Amino acid sequence: MDFSVLLVEDDEHIRQALGLALADEGFAVTDAVSGEQALDLLTTARPDVVLLDLVLPGVDGLQVCRTLRARGDLPIIIVTARTDAADVIAGLEAGADDYVTKPLVASVLAARIRALLRRRGGRHHEALQAGPLRISPDTGTVHRDGTEIHLTRTEFRLLVELASAGGRIVTREQLLHRVWGYDYFGDTRLLDVHIRRLRRKVETDPDDPTLLLTVRGTGYRLDP
DSSP, rough: OEEEEEEEOOOHHHHHHHHHHHHHOEEEEEESOOOOOHHTTTTTOSSEEEESSOOOOOOOHHHHHHEEEEEEEEOOEESOOOOHHHHHHHHTTTTSSEHHHHOOOOHHHHHHHHHHHHOOOSSOSSSSSETTTEETTTTTEEETTEEEEEOOHHHHHHHHHHHHHHHHHOHHHHHHIISSSSSSSTOOOHHHHHHHHHHHHHHTTSSOOEEEEEETTTTTEEEO
């Protein structure tokens, strides 16, 4: 098997079809039919990634996502039939690393999962410094003025890419390709939400950032 996946989906037909398709792609799949069951399973199990439907009976996907993110940095991909921007953004703000919309193509989803799990922070090994931030790619840790900041794997990869540019602008397209490993065809909601989440953790005042700066119409840069 390649990686282990927890598939949280209440629709039996989708759950069975997607589970079999992912198994054919080499994944070890465990499934859950509700948010409660998923949270219970995750008290003892540690899959490599969670595929999480947003619309679930009882505890919905957003609450499950928030709960899992509060517990740690387990990679989460939300799976939804909704295409409305507000729903996608809500899932990402809840802590998801990525999102996919139904109907799903198993081979494409498998590629997205592998891209998420195999990019561990880039090709850099030496510690990086950006103002008060010290970033250690080897250990996956970030400190601000000596105090550790807890980032998800995706937030950490994003910060490493920005810090490695040495103050130069990194375009949105470059960040999407380097951090998530594929193109989003102009959909930059994923990146924008992660930038907001990262600012909340590294900036003294996220509403008036002095480190992670927006370059309008182009991308972002980290002030060294």
